[in-house]
Amino acid sequence: MALSPILAGWLDASAAGLDAGAVAPSELLPRLAAADLFRIGAPASLGGAGGGTFDVVETIAAVSERSLAAGFVFWGHRAYVEYLLQSPNAALRDRLLPDLFAGRVAGATGLSNAMKFLAGLEELQVSARAEGGRLRLDGKLPWVTNLRAEGFHVAAAVSGPDGRPFVASVAHDRAGVIRSPDLDLMALRSTSTAALRFEDVNVGPDEVIAPDALDWCPKVRPAFLGFQIGMSIGLARRSLAEARSAAGAGRHALGTELDATAERLQAGTDALRKGLAEGAFVARPAELFRIRIALAEAANDAVGLELQASGGKCYLAGPGEGFARRWREAAFLPVITPSLVQLKAALAAQGEPTGRAA
Structure with a gap:
């Protein structure tokens, strides 16, 4: 997936600032929207650009190659869009999609708690009671991205008045929403x-x-996790490319490790593409969990190889700035919800192997 030269140039110039907080968060979403990235994978009949779920994964990967912060925001926003695309609530979808596609308002996934709930790892943290034909929500979401100060809608899994969980969309300006x-x-x-x-x-x-x-x-989980995996794919590709381009005596000794990591990355990416195309992950989520684990580990290995290939210059503030950012980005991949530890625990509880997908 090739990004437009304008967006690619801006991401390259802004990656350090997006990581450090020196670039205003308000700048990012409109930049991604101006390139029509949020329309990818959405039906043309709804204002989208067409394509499938894996097209979104590849686009998130292309953004993440340049800035994982940008890829993270892309994931959160596009996951919320996907919820609307797969919702039976056509009126809500039709009302919100135009502003979401255009980046005028942010979409926040908010369903990390729900995905852990499905895996038996956590109870729902938001509950509802009925009152006069409406619902009153109480609870918390301790970690949500893309909560833009300029306005957002967040998806939340809620334990209903009868104990049955449902998913609601909550606007930033609703009374009682505290950010x-x-x-x-x-x-x-x-x-x-x-x-x-x-x-x-x-x-x-x-x-x-x-x-x-x-x-x-369970039906939307393949997109939720698949889009998330795009961040690992993008970072791994970038670090492997940096490692291969690094010059220096003896660096050729890393060739075998670079090739092996690249093969693992490609195998996991191919397995993700195939599973999404076939719809296999709805009934067999363990396969998707293993791919998520394998590709996050591949990304961390790739960054380590970049360090070895580049040598001491990676430890200098100037020459090593891009590497240092990617090192911090790689540290995030194992802990983004559901974390690798949580996924491994869920697999172990089901008697499933936790080894790398290939």
Whole structure:
């Protein structure tokens, strides 16, 4: 997936600032939207550009090659768009999609808690009670990205009044929605990542994305995790390219390791493409979990090889700036929810192997 020269140039020039928080978060979403990236994978009949789920993965990978902070925001926004595309609530979809495609308002996934809930790792942290035909929400989402100060909609999995979970969309300006200051991250700081608290938040049936989360979430999980895996693919590709281009005595000794890591990356990417195309991951999520684990590990290995290939210059502030950023970015991949530890725990609980997909 080739990005437009304008966007690619801006990402290259802004990557360090997006990581350190020196670039205003308000700049990023409109830049991605101006290149029509959020329309990829959405039907033309709904204002999209067509294509499939893996086209979105490849686009997120292309952005993440230049800036994982940008890829992270892309993932969160496009995941929320995907929720609307797979929602039975056509009125909500038709009302929100134009502004989301154009980057005028942010979409925040908010369903990390739900994905852990599905895997038996965590209870839902938002609950609802019925009142006068409406629903009143209370609870928290401790870590959500793309909560732009200029406006956002967030998807939240909610334990309903009858105990059955559903997924609601909550707007930033609804009374009782309390956003924390941006989290004090060690990297990826221009991503509008914060915590949310809901205190007696009023939502109606017209704001329900999915009335039955237990049925709906497994169907959207392949896109949620697949888009997320795009970040690992992009970072791994970039670090492998940097390692191969590095010159220096004895660096040829890394050729075998570089080739092996590249082969693992390609095998995992091919398995992801095939599984998404066939719809295999709805019934067999363990396969998707193993791909997520394998490609996050491949990205971390690739960054380590970049360090070895480039040598001491990576430890100099100037020449090593790009590497240092990628090192911090790689540290995020194992912990983004669901974390590798959580996925391995879920696989172990199901008696599934946790080894690398290939």
